[in-house]
Amino acid sequence: MASSPLAPEISLNPLPQADGSCQYTCPTSRTTILTSVNGPLEVRPKDELPSHATIEVIVKPGIGVAGVRETRLSSLIHSTLQSLILTNHHPRTLIQIVAQIVQAEDHTSLPLLLTPLLNCTILSLLIAGIPMRTVGWSVHLAVVQGAKGIKGVEGQVFKLEGGGDDGMETEESEEVVVRNPNSEILSRAKSSHTLTFSKEGDILLIESLECSQGSGGESADGQGWDISDFLKLAEEGKRICCEEGVEIIREALADRKVF
Amino acid sequence: MPKEPEISLAEKTFVLEALKQNLRIDGRDIHSFRDIQLSFGDDYGFVDVRLGKTRVLARISAEVIKPRQDRPFEGTFTISTEMGPMASPSFEVGRPTNLDHTLSRLLEKSIRRSTALDLESLCIVTAQRVWSLRADLHFLSHDGNLIDTACIATITALAHFRLPVVTVSGEDITIHPVTERVPVPLSLLHWPICVTFSFLGEDEDGEMVCVLDATAQEEALREGDMTITVNKNGEVCQISKSGGVAVEAETLMKCARMAAEKVKGIDKLITTALRDDEVTRNKGNLDWLKEGRSENER
Amino acid sequence: MSLDALEIILPGDALPQLSPLLTQQPDQPQDTKPRSLRLGPGLTLSPSTPSTPILPYRYGTLNLTTHTKRPTASILSTPRHYHPSPNDPVLVTLLRTTAEQFMVQLTPYTPPAIIPFENYIINNAGTTASARKSRPNLPIGATIYARVSVVHKHLEAVELSVPGPDYGEVISQKNTSSTPSGQKTKKESQSSSSAAAGGTTGAASLANRSEVTPYILTTSQPMTKLLLAEDTLGKPLLSAVASKVPFEMIVGKNGRVWIDAATQKEVVKVVRCFKEFDEAEAWNDDDGGLVRGREIVGRVCGR
Numbered sequence: 001m002a003s004s005p006l007a008p009e010i011s012l013n014p015l016p017q018a019d020g021s022c023q024y025t026c027p028t029s030r031t032t033i034l035t036s037v038n039g040p041l042e043v044r045p046k047d048e049l050p051s052h053a054t055i056e057v058i059v060k061p062g063i064g065v066a067g068v069r070e071t072r073l074s075s076l077i078h079s080t081l082q083s084l085i086l087t088n089h090h091p092r093t094l095i096q097i098v099a100q101i102v103q104a105e106d107h108t109s110l111p112l113l114l115t116p117l118l119n120c121t122i123l124s125l126l127i128a129g130i131p132m133r134t135v136g137w138s139v140h141l142a143v144v145q146g147a148k149g150i151k152g153v154e155g156q157v158f159k160l161e162g163g164g165d166d167g168m169e170t171e172e173s174e175e176v177v178v179r180n181p182n183s184e185i186l187s188r189a190k191s192s193h194t195l196t197f198s199k200e201g202d203i204l205l206i207e208s209l210e211c212s213q214g215s216g217g218e219s220a221d222g223q224g225w226d227i228s229d230f231l232k233l234a235e236e237g238k239r240i241c242c243e244e245g246v247e248i249i250r251e252a253l254a255d256r257k258v259f
Numbered sequence: 260m261p262k263e264p265e266i267s268l269a270e271k272t273f274v275l276e277a278l279k280q281n282l283r284i285d286g287r288d289i290h291s292f293r294d295i296q297l298s299f300g301d302d303y304g305f306v307d308v309r310l311g312k313t314r315v316l317a318r319i320s321a322e323v324i325k326p327r328q329d330r331p332f333e334g335t336f337t338i339s340t341e342m343g344p345m346a347s348p349s350f351e352v353g354r355p356t357n358l359d360h361t362l363s364r365l366l367e368k369s370i371r372r373s374t375a376l377d378l379e380s381l382c383i384v385t386a387q388r389v390w391s392l393r394a395d396l397h398f399l400s401h402d403g404n405l406i407d408t409a410c411i412a413t414i415t416a417l418a419h420f421r422l423p424v425v426t427v428s429g430e431d432i433t434i435h436p437v438t439e440r441v442p443v444p445l446s447l448l449h450w451p452i453c454v455t456f457s458f459l460g461e462d463e464d465g466e467m468v469c470v471l472d473a474t475a476q477e478e479a480l481r482e483g484d485m486t487i488t489v490n491k492n493g494e495v496c497q498i499s500k501s502g503g504v505a506v507e508a509e510t511l512m513k514c515a516r517m518a519a520e521k522v523k524g525i526d527k528l529i530t531t532a533l534r535d536d537e538v539t540r541n542k543g544n545l546d547w548l549k550e551g552r553s554e555n556e557r
Numbered sequence: 558m559s560l561d562a563l564e565i566i567l568p569g570d571a572l573p574q575l576s577p578l579l580t581q582q583p584d585q586p587q588d589t590k591p592r593s594l595r596l597g598p599g600l601t602l603s604p605s606t607p608s609t610p611i612l613p614y615r616y617g618t619l620n621l622t623t624h625t626k627r628p629t630a631s632i633l634s635t636p637r638h639y640h641p642s643p644n645d646p647v648l649v650t651l652l653r654t655t656a657e658q659f660m661v662q663l664t665p666y667t668p669p670a671i672i673p674f675e676n677y678i679i680n681n682a683g684t685t686a687s688a689r690k691s692r693p694n695l696p697i698g699a700t701i702y703a704r705v706s707v708v709h710k711h712l713e714a715v716e717l718s719v720p721g722p723d724y725g726e727v728i729s730q731k732n733t734s735s736t737p738s739g740q741k742t743k744k745e746s747q748s749s750s751s752a753a754a755g756g757t758t759g760a761a762s763l764a765n766r767s768e769v770t771p772y773i774l775t776t777s778q779p780m781t782k783l784l785l786a787e788d789t790l791g792k793p794l795l796s797a798v799a800s801k802v803p804f805e806m807i808v809g810k811n812g813r814v815w816i817d818a819a820t821q822k823e824v825v826k827v828v829r830c831f832k833e834f835d836e837a838e839a840w841n842d843d844d845g846g847l848v849r850g851r852e853i854v855g856r857v858c859g860r
Contacts, residue, residue, distance in 0.1 A: 015400050016312045016836055018345070019638040030301070034399065036345045039638070042262070042668045051711075058352050060343055063320045063395055066352075086601075086614055091710055093668065098345035100397055102316065103300060126568075129636025131614040133603075134569025199569050200608075246567070253565050257841045258617050258634050259782065259790060264665030267650045268698035269727070269815070273772045277821050284772075286829050286857065312836070348666045 005153040006179065006244075008119065010252045012127055020128025023102075024120035028156060029112055029182040032103035033120040037128040040093035047094065052087040054094050059117065062101040069110055074099075076114060077121060080196055080205045084122070086131040095130055097121060106183040111192040114207060115140040115180065118196055119245075123252065136204050137245025138196040139237050142181040142189035142211075143225065145174075150185055152178060160232045177233065179240070186211070191225050195237035199246050206234075262349040266479055274480060278470065279462040285311070285474070290517060292472040295525065297415060297532040303442065304420030308412040310472065312402035317412035318395045319420040323434065326382070326389040334381020334389040338366050338413060339396065346398035346405075347475075362406055365499060369451045369488035370413055373496035380446035383425050388432055390422060392445075403474040406486055410453035415529050419536070420445055451496040452525050453488045454518035457481040458504050467510050471521070485514065491526040493519040563618040566632060571609050572619065578628055579610070598642070599632025637777040639664050639811045641715050645705040648727065648773065648809030649717065651695050661701060661717065663811045665775075668714060672703055676718035679725065686719075693726060700727045700773060700815070702807060727807065727815055728771060771817040772824050780835040781812050783846075790840070794850040798830050801858035829857045 008024055015021035018036035025032040040053055047054045057074040060066060077099070085095065099117050106112060118138040125132060144150065150157055156179050178185050186192060189211045196205035208230075274284065281288050293311035300307070304319030326333060340363050342350040350356065370376070381390040394413050398405060421442035424435045457473040459481050470477055478484075483503020488496040495515065500506070566572070578594045596602065596611065597620070603612035613619075617634025641647070641663060649661035652669055659672040677686035679693065686692045695701070702724045707716040719725050776784065783790045785808050798804070804818040804827045814831070818824045833853045839846035 013838065015314075015345070017347070017400055017402070019636060034345075036399075038344070038348050038666070041348055041666045056344075058343055060341070060345075060397065062318060062397075063393065065339060065341060089601075089614070089710065096344050096348060098343050100316075100345060100399065102397075103302070103305070126616050127636065129615050129634060129638060129640075131601075132568040133606075133612065133614065135567050199567065249567065250565055253567075253616055255841070257845075258563075258565070259779070259840070262666060265650050265652055265662050265698060267700045267773050268696060269700055269771055269773045271698065273770070273821070273824070277825065280821065282821055282825060284825060284828060285832070286825060 004155065004244075006155055007248060008116075010123065010248075012123065012252060012256065018124075018128075020124045020126070020130070022120050022123040022127065024116050024123065025103075026116050026180055028153060028180045029105060029116075030103060031101075031105070031112055031116045033099055033113075033116045034102050035097065035099045035117075035120045035124040037095070037097050037121075037124040037130060039095035039128065039130060040090035041096060043092060043094035048092050049087075051091045053085070053090045053092075055081055055085060055087065056094060056096045057081065057121075058096075058098045060098065060100045061107060062104055063107050069108070073110065073113060073117060076205065076207065077117060080118060080136070081121070081125070083204055084132050084134065084136055084198070085125065086133050089131040097124070109183060109186065111140060111142075111194060111207070111209070112181075112183060112186065114138070114194045118194075118205070123249065126249070126253065127256075134198045134200060135246065135249055136196055136198045137241040137249065138194060138205070139240045139245070140180050141193045141195065141233060141237055142178045142186055143191045143193075143233070144176055144178055144181075144185060144189045147174065147176045150176070150178065150188075152185075156180065158236075160229065160236065177236070193230075193233060193237070195234060195241065197238050197241040197245075199242060201238055201242050203234075263479070266476065270476065271480055274476065275460050278459055278468050283470075284476070287472075289468065289470045292521065292525075295411065295528055297411075297529065299419060299532075299536045304416050306412055306416045306419055308408055308415065310402075310404060310408050311474065312400055313404055313408050314398075314400040315405065315408045315412045316397040316399060317409075317416035318397075319392060319416045320395070321390050321392050321420075321422060323383065323388055323425075323432070324391045326386060330378075331386035332382050333378040334391060336371060336376050336378060336381075336392045336394070338363070338370065338394045340366065340398075340409060342398050342405075346401040350398075350401075358405065361501070362409060365406055365453060365486055365488075365497070366409060366413060368497040368499070369410055369453055370417075373449070373451050373488070375414070375447055375449055375451050375496075376417060377446040377448055381422075383432055384427055384430075387430075392420075401475060403476070403478045404455060404472050406455050407453045407472065410451070410488070411525065411529070414447075414450050414452060415533070417445055417447055418450065418529065418533055449490040449492070449494070450526055450529070451488045451490050452522045453486050454521055455484060455486045456514045456518075458483040458485075458506055467504075467506050469510065469514055469517075471517070485511065487515055487518045489515075489519050489522045491523050565616060566613050566619055567616050568612075568614050569609065570613055572611055572613065572630075574619065574621070575611055575630055578623070578630075593627065595627050595629040597629050597631025598640070599634065600630055635779045635782055637779070639778055639781075641670070641705045641708050641811070643705055643708055645810040646808075647703055647705060647717065647811040648807065648813035648815060649701050649703055649811070651697055651699045651701060653697060654695070659695070659701070661703075663715065670705075670715040670717050672701065672717045672719060676706065676716070677725075678719055678721050680722055695726060700813075701725060702727050702809070702815075770819075770821055770824050771815055772828055774814045774816060774828050774831060776812045776814055776831065776835050778812060779838070779840055780831070781808060781810060781814070783840055784808050784814060784831075785810070790845065793845060793847040794830070794834055794839075794854075797850050797854040798827055798858070801854060802826050826858050830854050833857070 011023040014023050015036050020037040023034045043054050057078045059070040059074040115138040157176050191210050194207040296309040298307045306317050308315050343352050396409050423442050424440040426433045457470045459468050462468050485500035487498050599615045601612050613632050615632050615634050617632040620631045620633040622629050652660045652662050660669045663670045674686040684691050703717040703719050706718040802823045807815040816827050830853050839849040
């Protein structure tokens, strides 16, 4: 029930038979993910680990059959969860996670999918009561040259240096950072960064890449990005995840009775 | 080790005994469907179907390709049904079960082979460019009757879908974005809908108990099943009874007649849902209530 | 949205409320034993993270009992999945019988649990099922009312026991072995206006009925907790149902509930009420499901 236009739409336990499930919609990119978590379950002998639970992550695309992209996504999610889930609590069992991409503006864009997938999965794990050492949250930031024509919601577009205001009156050539961009903004971006932090501020995942600017897939100018700029970006990402993200989690769980 | 959970004798005995008296655990009688709920997404061609706890999503997408050499006038249509552990932990990715095979075979027979979709209408430039349509089905929750639900989802999604308008000038084709030209519905010749009957023992009169829209529990206890695909005109598109307990032909005829009746109701439900969605989308713009055809000039 | 005095704890949260209990108070005499804190479900020791020596690993509210000799802290939360803990009464389904034990299913898709024959006591004299003569011949799919005896993550399987004749095979067909009458909870009509109140008593009445009526329902953990708390959480729903349909039930903590009533129709009504309440997650409502429960009962049971 957050009033912020940047807050995702979250529905907890929409699936009647899963131990934990969540439907998550990013308000700006309209990416919708549905995840289910079941466990601890009986594990197949070939997947059994003697002192740990086996984590299985399956990502199912919205269109077509699962391919390399889905394997990459599930591997990224798996490694993030390895550092969150306490697998020594239920050895020789299976924790099964399935993430279904329900709706996406661009089904082929990995950066647009990764953040909603991670956040949705983390919420499902919490609902399912899977033992975790802490919670995490993810944010997707895109660096765009020139703020002209970017129609963002309040708080979505900002500058890295100082100024916490919307920065709508920036000069054309100035760089701005857009939070949770949609595919249109992403197509104009210089670089895309998916940052996942734990509640305590530890980095769980960084997936950054340089984007080709403009349409038509021209190759990027190969300039990369400055390390100090990136660190500023990461600091802002950390603040978003640790403060706002955790707040979103607490609010979503507050509606559920505990007894 | 098989992952199917063991059903206790108490449940088994109760369910089978109760069915003899036309009583089911959820209060339905044996010839009633659960409430079918249809909801549509923002995009055309996306539908979420619920039958009780069973839930299936269907999404139609289209792209332009070169047609097959032996069929230069036709577009293509494929249906993808991959089940995963979200529906039930007994499904494994990459290991299709019997249900997987049966489901894809039945949808193939019911929808593709019955030419519900007119493939020739998907042709843009003969032998050069055609539309290739794809239906992706996602199984979110399994409480029985995935077959009927999947069929309803596919047909509804096809009826909901809009194809972008294409103009041809010589060798070049221009696909108009939806903001420029209003997209058009697909050419569906009829709506085949599957109805599955489950056979669970005999009642006091010695007649086979034929249950409609079985739940997962009823499916696990059944001795046989049959799927009939009918459209609202009562035309049978396919019948499939693969093994299982032997059933008298008389009973099968009764089931076929019942299926035809049920399909009329389901057809009406889909039509109403589609119309309501159209009204919501266009906020009462009456032009859209008229059926659009791909030959319409705008 | 209710203003909860208890805040939600997330995994990894620091718990400053617990630190006074961990250190010895300076004003206590030297010879008293230090009070040790017992950790219940949801909390674990985490020496590797000094900021959170006691680490919550589930979300929920902190539940602290300090008045007992040994204070216990746990995280209160009820995910749908059942986690066995010692002394839980459970209703399990027999999967197969081996040379030394019964292998049973606690919940679907989880590793099977075992009831070793020496833990299966069949009569008041303490005879176990170890000898072949005294072993009950249970069919696959039989339901057994047992107790969880040993749970440890490194053991091959969860061990259950059948501590006496009050436990054991639960009636599933008429004329089979005795009903564990001691554990049944009889729910009869409280109000005088209801018809068919009648005193149904124990096994005798069941055997006289011509219909086969007991059913075993699967419920989620929150629903199971609600049904076990007859006088508190469960009261709104249970009394609403019982006022329309008298029934008997045995609740297994693993989410299996044995239900019996006078006719099959009545059992179906009770089962439907519970199922719809469970699926709607009605305990999340501000009133604890009172209004929704009444609405469901009214619709299902009629009148």
